[in-house]
Amino acid sequence: MLLERFLEARASAAVQAALELAEPTSALLRPTQDPRFGDFQLNAAMALGKQLGRPPRELAEKIAEKLRGEEFVASAEVAGPGFVNLTLDDAFLAKLVTDGLGDAEHLGVTPVDAPEKVIIDYSGPNIAKQMHVGHLRSTILGDAIARALEFRGHQVIRDNHLGDWGTQYGLLIVGMREFGDAKALEADPIVELERVYKLASERAKNDEDFAEAARRELKKLQDGDPENRALWKRFVDVTRRTIDEIYAELGVRFDLYLGESAYHDALAGVVRTLEERGIAREDEGAKAVFWGEVEGEVPAKLRKQKEPFLVQKRDGAYLYSTTDIATVLYRRDELGVDRALYVVDHRQALHFEQVFAVARLLGVTMELVHVGFGTVLGADGKPLKTRDASGAALTLAVLLRQAKERAAERIREGMAEGRLKVEEHEIPSLAKAVGIGAVKYADLMNNRTTDYRFDLDRMVSFTGNAGPYLQYVHARSASIFRKAGIDEASAVGPIRVTAPEEAKLVRRLVRFGDAVEKVATLYLPHILCEHLYDLASEFNAFYQACKVLDAEDEATKQSRLALVAATARQMRVGLGLLGIEAPERM
């Protein structure tokens, strides 16, 4: 069940009945910010008081009275100008958690009524370039959102829209012939490709013949010249080897790797269609959409825009705008998706608005969402540069390695202090789980929409609100079962709330489904991070205050074991949705 949805529905019905309203109205249910006000508050009375011309507190009292009969309500009190403060019934909540134990996969969270086929486009690294920390966000966010959607019951297609096509390949081809080193390309492909690209693009700036040659080779490549095609294919293959290592490290996977090149053959047709429909027209030799003149539905913002949306260059080459339009059509016609998500830096917001607007003009009705995210900034507050000569390149591979190293150090400390019984050979996998988990959590805990400052120390920090804090709760839970010599799955309650810490923990556990639902509808994984952090805090408080194995009686022990099991499982599943491992010990 989704608790908030359930409560909102029941409370709204109560409001309508209590006030004898003809139309249904929202109870304006919100979680309270202060436990003194109970668990949830209803704000409807104040809004309706104005509307109905009656004192809000009088309405609130009627609503409260109506709710007092509900089985999930412990108390309903009127407070302040007309709040109705709801305190939920402990036994009702405890039963929800106990019931959830029977559902190992979804923890009692019911799936959406109408599952959709959703394609999610994320990561999208460029061929011939190292993945750097800027790629982390799209990759991690996309993966977490995909998992949340799947958890809610949607069918998800993960697509890696590789940057494997475009003008840089002309440069790379002539560059490789001019400066390339076959041995280096084999040994460390991306380093060599980046070196060659840098030399070639510098040369092209001052050498018109060289630049011309690059354009010629690009044209040959795009026309299917076998030799250039083979070289290009090699660039793609060696890059794929490297990025796939990173994905394996991150535990990220894709169903499709349909890069830009996959749509090349469709581009001429797209432009032709746009012209035929009067959406695009020729101008100064190029083909473009002029938002002021096209007929049909166009967002007001674009209407006002002077600059056209270019779909073909004067020299006949296509742009990524054309590719993206072709991609939308492919996803509709060949994949039949209901929804397409683009997890891409928010600097491309205008680009996607334009792509989507063109798609609408072409009659595309599926939901198209640009899931934009903030830019990763360096310590100076400027977008993090990685290609620049100044300072060592901070690649994703380097970041992940450092995170793992620090985690390994930490594990060795624990072993030395005797807190941890870990075999030497377990260290690498454990360090990976903790190190990579810390990096992922540090990224995901930020609100997706805002820029954030990249700080390596913070990212591999293992204290406070950080990945390992959540993993630690899971490991502690697992440790209790190890010590008791029983299986987590055999702890089935029933849960009874006796201590205040148990009451708080239960109240957190029942809100898991709502958190995941928000991630899947708002595309904001940090909401789940926050939930799991709160869960961890409340578990730690419970752990501090309540004996589990040495509980005062057998029923309490069974209840608490079930509570520990529910926490462990929710933490494991929740971390799983974030793409973070939950080790049994750490």
Place this chain on the structure above:
RNA sequence: GCACCCGUAGCUCAGCUGGAUAGAGCGUCGGACUUCGAAUCCGCAGGUCGUAGGUUCGAAUCCUACCGGGUGCGCCA
């Protein structure tokens, strides 16, 4: 010129789409390990929510203006 985003504790950030006395982490300082794991817990300190108006029972949140920072806008992706 047009469009968009952001200003919240010393630092990094939440604040669930308008609710009550604005919350975390880090950092500082002080406590808690013979007791289910101290990567933990407890406590102290820290705020004109950029500024000024407006909307209303009620604003960090919505509107307007201004200040400050950033981004994107014909032939890159």
